[in-house]
Amino acid sequence: MANFTAATDCWFITGATASGKTAVAVELAQRIDAEIVSLDSMALYRHMDIGTAKPRPGERGPIAHHLIDVIEPHEEYSVAQYVAAAEKCIHEIKARGREVLFVGGTPLYLKGLLRGLFEGPPADWEFRHRLRDEAQQHEPGWLHEQLAAVDPKAAARLHANDTRRLIRALEVYEKSGMPISQLQQQFDRGRPADECRVFVLNWPRQVLHQRINRRVDAMFAEGLIDEVCTLLDKPEPLSRTARKAVGYREVIEHLDGRHTLEETVELVKQHTRQLAKRQNTWFRSLEECRFVPIHGELDPVKYAERIVAMTQQ
RNA sequence: GGGGGGUUUCCCGAGCGGUCAAAGGGGUCAGACUGUAAAUCUGAUGGCAAUGCCUUCGCAGGUUCGAAUCCUGCACCCCCCA
Numbered sequence: 015m016a017n018f019t020a021a022t023d024c025w026f027i028t029g030a031t032a033s034g035k036t037a038v039a040v041e042l043a044q045r046i047d048a049e050i051v052s053l054d055s056m057a058l059y060r061h062m063d064i065g066t067a068k069p070r071p072g073e074r075g076p077i078a079h080h081l082i083d084v085i086e087p088h089e090e091y092s093v094a095q096y097v098a099a100a101e102k103c104i105h106e107i108k109a110r111g112r113e114v115l116f117v118g119g120t121p122l123y124l125k126g127l128l129r130g131l132f133e134g135p136p137a138d139w140e141f142r143h144r145l146r147d148e149a150q151q152h153e154p155g156w157l158h159e160q161l162a163a164v165d166p167k168a169a170a171r172l173h174a175n176d177t178r179r180l181i182r183a184l185e186v187y188e189k190s191g192m193p194i195s196q197l198q199q200q201f202d203r204g205r206p207a208d209e210c211r212v213f214v215l216n217w218p219r220q221v222l223h224q225r226i227n228r229r230v231d232a233m234f235a236e237g238l239i240d241e242v243c244t245l246l247d248k249p250e251p252l253s254r255t256a257r258k259a260v261g262y263r264e265v266i267e268h269l270d271g272r273h274t275l276e277e278t279v280e281l282v283k284q285h286t287r288q289l290a291k292r293q294n295t296w297f298r299s300l301e302e303c304r305f306v307p308i309h310g311e312l313d314p315v316k317y318a319e320r321i322v323a324m325t326q327q
Numbered sequence: 328g329g330g331g332g333g334u335u336u337c338c339c340g341a342g343c344g345g346u347c348a349a350a351g352g353g354g355u356c357a358g359a360c361u362g363u364a365a366a367u368c369u370g371a372u373g374g375c376a377a378u379g380c381c382u383u384c385g386c387a388g389g390u391u392c393g394a395a396u397c398c399u400g401c402a403c404c405c406c407c408c409a
Contacts, residue, residue: 031365054365055363055364055365055366056365065365066365090362090363091362091363092362092363092364093361093362093363093364094361094362095362096362097361097362119365120364120365121360121364122360122361122364122366123364125360125361126361126362129361130361131361131362132361134361134362135362136362137362137363139363142363171359172359172368173359173368173369175368175369176359176360176367176368176369177367177368178363178366178367178368179359179360179361179367179368182361182362182363185362186362194361197361198361200361201361253363254363254366255363255364255365255366258363258364258365258366259365259366260365261365262365263365284353284354285365286365288354288355288365289365291355291356291357292360292364292365293365295357295358295359295360296360299358299359299360
């Protein structure tokens with residue numbers, strides 16, 4: 015049985031990084047009388063503008079945007095916080111009588127909205143660090159064995175090297191007394207694409223790569239390096255998420271003297287392509303997604319209208 | 328001109344007579360992913376009619392039952408002396 019969530023009847027425009035989501039979304043929002051909610055784990059951060067390709071005020075048109083610039087670069091965040099914040103947005107926007115249009119390329123957040131999250135304990139970083147340190151004292155498969163003892167079903171799904179997920183599974187068991195495998199069952203069931211409005215802008219791979227390359231060059235031209243310097247000058251250190259964002263991580267390494275500027279630009283392009291690839295793996299795996307093939311130059315009006323038409327068939 | 332080091336599979340780089348289609352890393356391809364997700368983890372990666380066959384370690388020869396590994400010559404690159 016498919017599950018219903020607050021986002022079940024919302025609209026979504028997603029797709030790999032640099033696929034032109036913002037432009038299409040602004041056109042679509044005007045046609046369906048929607049407000050936009052960002053579906054992007056990095057646009058949440060204030061002061062990270064260039065490297066996240068955050069839609070600038072000028073690109074947002076007359077449309078209200080939500081969940082952009084809501085946390086500081088030193089703050090940590092989580093899917094659960096995101097989903098909670100997004101559901102609040104949904105209720106408020108609906109109360110104003112408008113449609114809700116999610117726009118962005120963070121597939122985990124997408125899945126969380128579409129299928130809901132299980133009620134679990136929040137992250138306990140002290141616990142995680144302790145477990146991680148303890149694991150390092152033991153043989154490589156130790157964490158996996160620990161989990162297999164309390165939650166064999168979860169252990170069977172996780173690779174012995176998947177430290178992060180093994181630790182979270184143990185954390186859930188420790189805090190709630192329940193095996194994570196028992197709590198997280200709703201996530202496997204999706205809804206058929208034609209019952210949803212989840213649209214994935216889908217470019218031929220080579221063209222997407224060209225768009226990525228051009229965008230990365232533009233980011234450097236617009237001052238990505240200065241933006242990173244400003245972030246590093248802040249009294250609070252960057253959060254682990256912010257620090258590892260594509261574009262930021264490489265520039266930090268460059269400022270550290272690890273790569274030349276030229277190498278850095280190339281690395282950012284390469285890592286952005288890899289990100290796009292992983293995003294597409296997600297979209298292929300989610301039955302809710304409908305792919306919108308893009309040909310030639312992106313014409314936002316044309317594709318916004320095409321998407322509206324797709325929902326009227 | 329003399330002496331020394333080097334040339335390895337897409338890239339970097341180990342290998343220094345058999346167990347080598349060749350470690351490791353990168354890239355690429357594919358997959359996973361529920362409180363870090365632009366993160367993290369996994370698998371594949373010379374070719375093929377594929378429990379085997381064929382091609383590959385700068386080029387051409389040679390030694391050997393057997394060579395990426397030893398010898399000879401040639402080409403290119405680097406370093407030192409002149």
